[in-house]
Structures are given as C-alpha cells and as structure tokens.
Amino acid sequence: xxxxxxxxxxxxxxxxxxxxxxxxxxxxxxxxxxxxxxxxxxxxxxxxxxxxxxxxxxxxxxxxxxxxxxxxxxxxxxxxxxxxxxxxxxxxxxxxxxxxxxxxxxxxxxxxxxxxxxxxxxxxxxxxxxxxxxxxxxxxxxxxxxxxxxxxxxxxxxxx
Numbered sequence: 001x002x003x004x005x006x007x008x009x010x011x012x013x014x015x016x017x018x019x020x021x022x023x024x025x026x027x028x029x030x031x032x033x034x035x036x037x038x039x040x041x042x043x044x045x046x047x048x049x050x051x052x053x054x055x056x057x058x059x060x061x062x063x064x065x066x067x068x069x070x071x072x073x074x075x076x077x078x079x080x081x082x083x084x085x086x087x088x089x090x091x092x093x094x095x096x097x098x099x100x101x102x103x104x105x106x107x108x109x110x111x112x113x114x115x116x117x118x119x120x121x122x123x124x125x126x127x128x129x130x131x132x133x134x135x136x137x138x139x140x141x142x143x144x145x146x147x148x149x150x151x152x153x154x155x156x157x158x159x160x
Contacts (some may be wrong), residue, residue, distance in 0.1 A: 006155040009135060012080030032128065034069035036157045047093075047140045049150055054137030057098040058108050065155055066106075069131040072158045077102065077119040098135035107131040124159070130155075 042063035046054045055061045069075065081099050084092035101111035104125035109135050114120040124130045134153060 012154040032073070032159065033072035034067065034157055034159050036155060037062040037066045038144040039066055042134060042136055042153065044136070044138055045133060047138055049140050049144050050142040051096040052137060054096070054098070055135045057101045057113070057133045057135035060108060062108050062133045063153060064108065065066070065132040067124065067132065067157050069128050069157070069159045071124065072126050073124050073128070074121055075124045076112065076121045076158045077132060078156040079117065079119045079134060080154040081117070081136065082153070084153040085149035087145065087147040087149050089145065089147070091145045091147065093138050093140060093144065095151055097136050101133045103128065103131045103133070103144070106131050114127055
C-alpha cells in the first residue's frame with residue numbers, strides 16, 4: 001500500500017513538474033478621427049463676358065477648410081477640381097485651379113503651398129489642427145451665356 005501511495009505521489013509530482021505556462025502581449029493602436037470642415041466656399045463673384053476673374057489661395061476669399069485629427073501627424077491632403085463650371089443649361093465655363101495651401105494656424109496669408117495642384121503631405125500642428133486654402137479662376141468667353149455657374153471642389157484628408 002505504501003508503494004502504491006508513493007507511486008501516486010510521484011505521478012502527481014511529475015504531472016505538476018511538466019506543467020508549463022506562457023503569455024502573450026495584447027496591443028492596439030487607437031487612431032484619432034480626422035474631421036474636415038468646409039469653412040468658406042470659393043466664390044468668384046461676377047465675371048463679365050470676355051473677362052477673367054481669379055481668387056488666389058492666399059486671400060480671405062479662397063475656399064477654406066479646417067482639419068482636426070492626430071497631433072503632429074503626417075497629413076495627406078488631396079484636391080480634385082472641376083475642369084469646368086456648368087449652368088442649368090449645361091453651358092460650361094472653364095475653371096483654372098490655384099495650387100492649394102496649408103497652415104498650422106488660421107490665416108491664408110502666411111500659408112505654405114503644396115507641391116502640386118493635387119495636394120501633398122504635411123504635418124498637423126501640435127494640437128492636431130491644420131487649415132487648407134484653395135483658390136482658382138474662370139475666363140468667360142466673349143459670348144459666354146449669362147447665368148450662374150457651379151462646380152464641386154473635393155478635398156480628401158487622411159492620417160495614418
């Protein structure tokens with residue numbers, strides 16, 4: 001009986017001695033939500049037949065957008081412009097875009113130009129903000145039909 005009890009204890013010791021435990025780390029990255037808000041539209045105003053009107057990206061009349069996201073993060077801004085503005089009768093008015101600009105503080109005057117019409121990448125401020133400014137212009141033909149012409153400028157903002 002003692003031998004049987006000794007064998008049972010030894011088996012329990014061997015079973016406990018062969019037990020192993022391992023752990024794994026659990027990780028997750030939380031990304032800030034990027035919010036882009038249109039502040040002002042690009043209003044070119046009245047254009048006479050045969051005339052050109054241009055609003056620079058560095059003036060207050062430029063279209064403006066605010067971006068709020070991750071602090072000091074690489075921020076890619078992509079701009080898509082209409083080739084033409086159209087009226088209700090499908091008449092077209094050629095649109096010429098200005099190179100978009102960015103600033104870490106509000107104000108188009110001290111802004112920095114992106115490298116291309118399509119935009120580029122810059123960093124957001126330490127507070128996670130960025131302001132974008134876009135200008136452009138139109139040239140009406142000598143016999144351009146009178147009317148109200150519109151188009152859509154699309155801004156896409158991403159952060160990793």
